[in-house]
Amino acid sequence: MADKQQLTDKQRLTLDFIERYIARHTVAPKLQEIAEGIGIRSRGVAHRYVQALADNGVIALDNGKHRGIRLLKPNPFRSESVLPLLGKIAAGKPIEAIPGEDQIDLQDFFGHNNFAVRVQGDSMIEAGIMDGDTVIIEFRETADDGDIVVALIDEAETTLKRFKRSHRGRYIKLIPANKDMEEMVYEASRVRIQGVLIGQLRKY
Amino acid sequence: MADKQQLTDKQRLTLDFIERYIARHTVAPKLQEIAEGIGIRSRGVAHRYVQALADNGVIALDNGKHRGIRLLKPNPFRSESVLPLLGKIAAGKPIEAIPGEDQIDLQDFFGHNNFAVRVQGDSMIEAGIMDGDTVIIEFRETADDGDIVVALIDEAETTLKRFKRSHRGRYIKLIPANKDMEEMVYEASRVRIQGVLIGQLRKY
DNA sequence: CATGATGAGAACATTTTGAGAACATAAGTG
DNA sequence: CACTTATGTTCTCAAAATGTTCTCATCATG
Structure with a gap:
């Protein structure tokens, strides 16, 4: 089973960047953006890392398509519209979750x-x-x-x-x-x- | 082609413009307005994007009718943590998308x-x-x-x-x-x- | 020295984007 | 209604952007 542990430093950095980018933009980054994001200049090198990640099975490539990267594992950076609401402050006790009022939803x-x-x-x-x-x-x-x-x-x-x-x-x-x-x-x-x-x- | 595809950058921009236009004017934009709204000159190109969105199923076209665009889904491509930031409200005009418009991102x-x-x-x-x-x-x-x-x-x-x-x-x-x-x-x-x-x- | 990871960048293939002509149809006008 | 104009649709040609593959080079390590 291919695992993240087998990735090189740069490959992990690349994956990390892609996950963050998708969480933030909802679409995958371009190779040029990946290159800049991990601190290099060459699209070709970025592509090499992306290809390695695909070989490793953590992402899939939509061949040739722009922004054609898909994550195959759950994205740890995915965006949420709710936050845990941990009760009221200055209430005299350490902050704890309050039963019944447990989330703030920014969907509105x-x-x-x-x-x-x-x-x-x-x-x-x-x-x-x-x-x-x-x-x-x-x-x-x-x-x-x-x-x-x-x-x-x-x-x-x-x-x-x-x-x-x-x-x-x-x-x-x-x-x-x-x-x-x-x-x-x-x-x-x-x-x-x-x-x-x-x-x-x-x-x- | 009615399959669910990834939208290209311009297609997403087009969808975004259409949604905002409808929100403000209650009617759909003309192709010419779309073209200007996304920064191009050609009605034909605007139509190509609109057609792509229709193929993708996010909008429906009233064939041939002027302003014949209907939204079918809430926009799944606008990140739930991002809102258009209209910054300066153009003096003398209804609030409109401003070129170079920014976004407020609640990802943080x-x-x-x-x-x-x-x-x-x-x-x-x-x-x-x-x-x-x-x-x-x-x-x-x-x-x-x-x-x-x-x-x-x-x-x-x-x-x-x-x-x-x-x-x-x-x-x-x-x-x-x-x-x-x-x-x-x-x-x-x-x-x-x-x-x-x-x-x-x-x-x- | 051999090897592997890394980086730059050229060269090429494919996708994406843009302009605009030409035509068909819808909408407006007398 | 007849007519004009505006708008939608389809098409070709081209350019730009992006993905892909490649070679060459550097560096570290055993």
Whole structure:
């Protein structure tokens, strides 16, 4: 039985790179990308390693096709959309799994009408949305009072604010979450909703 | 040819464009629009990609009809950990795919040693971490000064604070991000790092 | 010295991509 | 309806990108 143990260092590095690449991109890498990924320049050499892995039985090649590498074993780097949720912090005990609430699922973030926008500025800082954060927006043309929306004003300026109707819908208030800034009121016709905030995330 | 094939790069790009277009306009794009959207000039080439997608079964064509493309499946090729990042929203225009558009990849959140914790309390509110947020923690036993860590104090109490050594490492400061709260200093032996903050997210 | 792992890169084969002409049909207009 | 225009479809020609195979070279090791 062919085994990973029999691989040379570079072959293992190559396999590792391929697995990570697929986990990240969902498609296999090109030979050129593999070469760069393992620190060499030659496509030919990369191909030699790939061929060795195929001979070894850990991958299969779709002969001649671009990106024609398939993994034959489960990918240890595969992407998940759930994370273990280990309970509440500052609760006085070491962190432990809490029965009944055991996973956080980010599937909501990846709906088909969703997109991400990088936030600029501090206008929503009291809502915990800081400069540089990424917000997840669901594409919609309408919003309810209290929603945080991406609004296009006068077809010119885009902004992230809390949404509120006034004067029976003839006017729209866009309310920042920052006490140094003032809310703005526009005629409804000047404001177009581009999407509604459904999530926020930040990387450190 | 109706078999399930791997899509080529351009085919995937085409599918991606079509899905985004439909999400925004509710109708399918014309071939000319697809061509421009994926950066080519030839309607014929765009048609070739569309035909390939139809052969692959991810879309269906209303033969000959204008805008006669229907989506058949949720896109299995867009990674579940990737979202389009529309960065700057083009002034004066509806949100559109921007050439050179980037992606936000949540792959980082799903590492093997990561877990999620629900935050209780306001001790880190000035760092934009609010009550009810979920933080992503990488399991580690050590931290650098300035990291935000999950710390276990006296094997009894768990807390999320900014980490700082003092007195050459004999003491450890745990610093809240809330001016109403005070930083706390412990002997190093009383504090055990459980993990380091690498991300934060919130659902609305 | 013989051997094996490694790397560069040339040369070639095949796949993938692009342009655009030509035609057929759908959609719009009077 | 007749007519025009726009759009979808099919085709050929070509270029670019990628996979494959090869030779040559270096280095370490026994």
